[in-house]
Amino acid sequence: xxxxxxQARLAVELYYAPDRGRSEALSAEAVANAAGDPSALxxxxxxxxxxxxxxxxxxxxxxxxxxxxxxxREAGERDAELQARNWRVADLFExxxxxxxxxxxxxxARLADELRLPTFQWYAPLWAGxxxxxxxxxxxxxxxxxxxxxxxxxxGDRNAALFADMVRFNAQIERSAFDEIDMDFLMDKIANxxxxxxxxxxxxxILAALGETGRARxxxxxxxxxGTAFDANWLSAQAECAEACIALGDATHAQTVYDRLxxxxxRPVTSGRAVCSFGSADRxxxxxxxxxxxxxxxxxxxxxxxxxxxAMGCAVWSAHAQRTLDRLGSGVAP
Numbered sequence: 297x298x299x300x301x302x303q304a305r306l307a308v309e310l311y312y313a314p315d316r317g318r319s320e321a322l323s324a325e326a327v328a329n330a331a332g333d334p335s336a337l338x339x340x341x342x343x344x345x346x347x348x349x350x351x352x353x354x355x356x357x358x359x360x361x362x363x364x365x366x367x368x369r370e371a372g373e374r375d376a377e378l379q380a381r382n383w384r385v386a387d388l389f390e391x392x393x394x395x396x397x398x399x400x401x402x403x404x405a406r407l408a409d410e411l412r413l414p415t416f417q418w419y420a421p422l423w424a425g426x427x428x429x430x431x432x433x434x435x436x437x438x439x440x441x442x443x444x445x446x447x448x449x450x451x452g453d454r455n456a457a458l459f460a461d462m463v464r465f466n467a468q469i470e471r472s473a474f475d476e477i478d479m480d481f482l483m484d485k486i487a488n489x490x491x492x493x494x495x496x497x498x499x500x501x502i503l504a505a506l507g508e509t510g511r512a513r514x515x516x517x518x519x520x521x522x523g524t525a526f527d528a529n530w531l532s533a534q535a536e537c538a539e540a541c542i543a544l545g546d547a548t549h550a551q552t553v554y555d556r557l558x559x560x561x562x563r564p565v566t567s568g569r570a571v572c573s574f575g576s577a578d579r580x581x582x583x584x585x586x587x588x589x590x591x592x593x594x595x596x597x598x599x600x601x602x603x604x605x606x607a608m609g610c611a612v613w614s615a616h617a618q619r620t621l622d623r624l625g626s627g628v629a630p
Contacts, residue, residue, distance in 0.1 A: 297336035300329035304343035311346055312490035316525060323347040334371035338364050342376070345383050349528040351390070351560060358387045378407050378416050382569070385423065389570035392563060394608045397570070398427070418447035419569075422459060426571055429467050432612045437467055459571045465498075466572045470612040474505040493519065494529035494567075497536035504543035516540045520549045531560060531577070532567040538580035547587040554584040561597070562604060575613025576604040582617070586624055594624055 303326035310319040326340035341364035348357050361383040368376035381404045388397040401423045408416035425440030441463045448456025461481065468476050479502070485495040497519045503512035516537060524533040534556045541550050557577050565574040574580070582597030598621040605614035 297330060297333045300326045300333075300336045300340050303329065304340045307343040308346050311349070311527070312525075316527060319347040334367045335373060335376075338367040338371055338373060338376040338380075341367060342379060342383075345380075350526050351531045351563070354387055354390050358384065358391075361387060374407065374411055375413060378404065378411060378413065381407065382416065382419065385419075386569045389573070390564070390566045392576075392604070392608050414447065414451035415453055418444050418451055418453065418456060420444075421447065422463070423570060425463055426466075426573075427609070429463055429470070430573060430575075430608075430610045430612065432470070432615075434467050434471070437463065455569070459568055462568045462572045466574075469574070470616075472505070474502050477502055491527075491529050493522065493524045494533045497524065497533040497540070500540040501536045501543065504540045509544060512540060512544060513546065516544070516549060520552060529567055531557075531563075532565050532572070532574065535565040535574050535577060535580045538584050539574075541587060542580070542583040545587070550584045550587045554581060554588070557581055557584070562600065564604075564608060564610070573610065573613075575608070575610040575617070576601040578604060579613060579617045579620070582624075583620060586620075591624065595621060598624065 303322045307319045307322035307326060310322065313319065323340065323344040323346070327337065327344055330336035330340040341360055345357050345360045345364065348360065361380045364380035364383070365377050368374065368380060381400060385397060385400050385404055388394075388400055401420070404416070405420040408420070421440045422444035425437045425444060428434075428440060429437035441460045445456050445460035448459075461478075465477065468474070479499075482495055482499050482502070486492045486499060489495060496515060500512050500515035500519055503515060519533070519537055524530050534553055537549065538553045538557060541547070541553060557580060560577045561581055563577055565577050565580070566572060578597040578601035582594045582601060585591075585594035585597055598617050601617040602614050602621065605611070605617060
């Protein structure tokens with residue numbers, strides 16, 4: 297089973313490679329080569345989940361996580377089961393199934409505490425902070441996020457600081473506090489992260505919101521032209537491009553971005569491991585439709601966003617969508 301384990305490791309390492317298909321193919325081979333060994337199979341399914349991390353494969357990922365739980369239990373590897381439940385939390389958040397998400401968060405926390413694994417325990421305050429942030433309880437969200445970051449860093453998890461910063465970024469965006477955003481952090485990620493193009497779409501949005509019109513248009517032109525790799529960051533990048541178009545009041549790329557987002561109407565726009573959400577994609581679709589002069593479509597999208605965000609507990613994004621709908625009704629640009 298060594299071959300399967302090596303293929304699984306390589307599939308994870310190649311996730312951000314230019315040829316994303318290589319990671320998916322290797323993970324499939326790892327699963328096939330792990331037949332008969334539940335421990336190797338759990339490892340291969342973990343890699344499979346990573347390689348499938350893109351918005352159109354979320355249901356397949358949920359099934360993969362379920363198979364990983366079964367394999368881990370058969371192998372008696374409860375830490376692998378915990379990793380699979382960590383993936384389920386991310387998948388359910390991406391689908392916007394918040395009751396199931398919260399229940400899986402509780403299962404994850406119970407198992408992490410039972411196993412006394414600090415590398416997983418810090419997710420409990422992190423996800424509680426996410427829930428508070430989406431509801432608009434910003435002081436509570438910051439307290440929980442800081443607690444999670446400290447615990448995660450003590451556990452040696454390099455994602456702790458990144459995920460904490462993502463929650464804070466989400467809260468700043470929700471509050472329209474664009475002047476508080478750490479632009480040096482963004483520039484570093486654009487230059488050095490394998491997901492640099494996704495951070496560039498954030499940069500375009502922030503520049504537009506700050507009134508840096510020329511620079512925002514240049515960044516937006518570049519991001520839309522080069523495209524963003526179809527991976528875990530793709531959907532949020534398209535939503536950020538939409539927000540930049542809307543903030544600029546410029547319809548140049550509105551149709552292109554609308555067409556990219558339209559298949560995900562009704563889905564929340566998320567990123568990270570259940571740490572960042574811009575609410576229902578219908579809010580961005582509504583703003584783009586308004587830019588394109590399709591007022592009835594815009595109103596329908598915005599009403600759908602309000603209902604969906606309320607159902608998900610995304611109170612702040614629902615309020616943003618309601619304000620946009622009110623402006624649309626009064627004839628004011630979104």
